[in-house]
Amino acid sequence: xxxxxxxxxxxxxxxxxxxxxxxxxxxxxxxxxxxxxxxxxxxxxxxxxxxxxxxxxxxxxxxxxxxxxxxxxxxxxxxxxxxxxxxxxxxxxxxxxxxxxxxxxxxxxxxxxxxxxxxxxxxxxxxxxxxxxxxxxxxxxxxxxxxxxxxxxxxxxxxxxxxxxxxxxxxxxxxxxxxxxxxxxxxxxxxxxxxxxxxxxxxxxxxxxxxxxxxxxxxxxxxxxxxxxxxxxxxxxx
Numbered sequence: 001x002x003x004x005x006x007x008x009x010x011x012x013x014x015x016x017x018x019x020x021x022x023x024x025x026x027x028x029x030x031x032x033x034x035x036x037x038x039x040x041x042x043x044x045x046x047x048x049x050x051x052x053x054x055x056x057x058x059x060x061x062x063x064x065x066x067x068x069x070x071x072x073x074x075x076x077x078x079x080x081x082x083x084x085x086x087x088x089x090x091x092x093x094x095x096x097x098x099x100x101x102x103x104x105x106x107x108x109x110x111x112x113x114x115x116x117x118x119x120x121x122x123x124x125x126x127x128x129x130x131x132x133x134x135x136x137x138x139x140x141x142x143x144x145x146x147x148x149x150x151x152x153x154x155x156x157x158x159x160x161x162x163x164x165x166x167x168x169x170x171x172x173x174x175x176x177x178x179x180x181x182x183x184x185x186x187x188x189x190x191x192x193x194x195x196x197x198x199x200x201x202x203x204x205x206x207x208x209x210x211x212x213x214x215x216x217x218x219x220x221x222x223x224x225x226x227x228x229x230x231x232x233x234x235x236x237x238x
Contacts, residue, residue: 039162040143040170043233044155044189045177046197052227053198053219054079055212056176058106058144060086060204063093067208071097076212077228081106081144081174084128086204091135101228103132105140105170112149113161121160126168141235142172151175153189172233174199182206184214194222199229 046054060082071078077100085108087094094103107113108127116124125143133139143165145151150158152175165173177189178200184207198219202211216226 038166038171039159040165040173042151042157042162042173042175043199044175045195045199046229046232048197048232050227051196051224053178053194053196053200053224054229054232055200055202055215055226056081056144056174056229057097057202057204057208059083059110060094060106062204062208063090064204064208067212068093068097070209070212072099074216075100076216077101077226078212079104079142079174079229081142083110083146084108084131085110088131095136098136102138102142102230103136103140104142104144104174105129105132106144107146110146112147113145114150114158118164121164122168125161125164125170129168138235139169141170142174142229142233143170144174148175169236171236174229174233176201180211180215182211184211186215186218194219194224196224198224 055077056079058081060080070076078098079101080094080098080103082094082103083106105125105128107124109124111120111124113121113124129139145158145161150156150161151173155175162173176199178198179187180200180202181187182203182205200215202208202215219225
């Protein structure tokens, strides 16, 4: 409304021609338009020449004391992608588990983010943000979509997920290129094995301590050590 009135006043005052008034109106409309939200980057691995790899563990249903003690003693950096439904009874466990890196968003209830309504997708993605800021001291800036839906197994992207994630502060979407199973077997997404920048996916199930120890040993044989993902994908500054 203010744009139309201002343009009309300019024309009545005879200060500019009708065409100039129209141009003024276009400028004002453009200035009033909301700024575009930056779409999160999507990662299956981290591009780096550093001799490092990244340990990420999903969900949070199993809270194993031996695994926690080993991580704390060895000071191993682990990024925990946790589901609110799984951790709500004991967030302190994951705060300690990821003391050398960070706790990030893996949705509210672990539903696949594809095929949901906008309101359902918002609940799953944005719901953990405030809760995790309170429980872990920082608002998550990374999201791992449950099951990799919309991104895996093919390296595709899903704008509906990315736009919703951006609207609640997510700047990075994290997938993976290496998987360690509950039983400790490893599978690679490509023919290149044990590469700098690998993002390894595990879950909080099975013998987590034994799996972590095995994973670190295997990568050490190739001259690679675990590093904090948050150092390579730092939180936004604003």
